[in-house]
Amino acid sequence: DGGITQSPKYLFRKEGQNVTLSCEQNLNHDAMYWYRQDPGQGLRLIYYSQIVNDFQKGDIAEGYSVSREKKESFPLTVTSAQKNPTAFYLCASSRVPGQISSGNTIYFGEGSWLTVV
Amino acid sequence: LAKTTQPISMDSYEGQEVNITCSHNNIATNDYITWYQQFPSQGPRFIIQGYKTKVTNEVASLFIPADRKSSTLSLPRVSLSDTAVYYCLVGRFSGGYNKLIFGAGTRLAVHP
Numbered sequence: 001d002g003g004i005t006q007s008p009k010y011l012f013r014k015e016g017q018n019v020t021l022s023c024e025q026n027l028n029h030d031a032m033y034w035y036r037q038d039p040g041q042g043l044r045l046i047y048y049s050q051i052v053n054d055f056q057k058g059d060i061a062e063g064y065s066v067s068r069e070k071k072e073s074f075p076l077t078v079t080s081a082q083k084n085p086t087a088f089y090l091c092a093s094s095r096v097p098g099q100i101s102s103g104n105t106i107y108f109g110e111g112s113w114l115t116v117v
Numbered sequence: 118l119a120k121t122t123q124p125i126s127m128d129s130y131e132g133q134e135v136n137i138t139c140s141h142n143n144i145a146t147n148d149y150i151t152w153y154q155q156f157p158s159q160g161p162r163f164i165i166q167g168y169k170t171k172v173t174n175e176v177a178s179l180f181i182p183a184d185r186k187s188s189t190l191s192l193p194r195v196s197l198s199d200t201a202v203y204y205c206l207v208g209r210f211s212g213g214y215n216k217l218i219f220g221a222g223t224r225l226a227v228h229p
Contacts, residue, residue: 004160035219042204042219043161090160105151108160 003027004109006091012117013078013085021076021112023091032074033092033106036060043090049074078114086116121205126224135192137223139205142186150181150188153204155222161204165190192225200227 004025013019025032031050035043045058049068063082068074074093078085091109122140129135141150149168153161165172167179167188178191192199202222 006160040221042221044219088158092160105163105166107163108153111158111160113158 004091004093004107006089006109006112008112009110010113010115012115014117016080018077018079019114021078021089021091021114023074023076023109025072025074025091025093025109027093027095027107028071029093029107030071030096031094032068033094034058034064034066034074034076035090035092035108037088037090037111039088046076046089085114088113121207121220123203123205123220123223125221126226128226128228129195130228131196132194135195135199135225135227137190137192137203137205137225138187139190139207140187141205141207144185144207148207150179150185151206152177152179152188152190153206155202155204161219164203195225195227197227197229199225201225 004023007022011019033048034046036046037043044060046060046064047055047058047066049055052068052071055066055068063079065077065079066074074091089112092106094106095104120143123137127137149166151166152164154164155161165174165177165179167181169181169185172179180189180191190203202224204219204222206219
């Protein structure tokens with residue numbers, strides 16, 4: 001099946017530790033995104049990537065880092081600098097970066113829960 | 118960037134039709150309107166997308182008036198499994214920057 005796979009589904013981080021969330025897509029999409037969702041809230045953009053080896057900060061990039069070495073992969077690292085990382089993280093992709101239109105919708109993975117212990 | 122306004126919550130009963138309206142007064146000429154459904158601890162799922170008039174697929178209909186300042190998602194004959202949060206999304210990726218803004222959505226509760 002085509003889609004976006006995020007792993008792990010649940011992850012626990014100790015204070016001062018970096019953790020990495022995996023995101024893989026087999027949709028052949030150029031653009032990929034990371035969102036953060038806090039309970040009862042909407043989604044906020046962390047980072048996005050238009051193409052391999054390129055990525056840009058979103059609205060809440062502080063304390064996070066990403067890489068885009070392959071078209072299908074866009075891992076997110078939550079660093080120790082992120083003081084309140086407990087949240088639901090969503091990876092998404094779209095065929096191309098640009099205007100949302102018929103045939104260029106954004107699709108989401110199933111999400112990963114990160115909890116600080 | 119078009120901001121959207123939706124009711125915070127709605128209640129319905131099995132078998133009824135549910136209509137969720139979204140206001141987007143500042144919609145731009147080239148913006149499309151997209152609706153997503155999200156269950157707890159899952160990623161949002163694309164439901165339907167439209168530009169004007171009416172769009173229908175196997176799960177929902179989307180009604181968009183001529184001025185495009187609002188849209189209505191219609192779910193026919195809802196079941197308990199339609200209990201979820203529904204997001205109305207209007208926007209574009211501007212210059213490569215994803216300027217999609219998700220609001221808090223509408224929490225739909227379907228009762229037996």
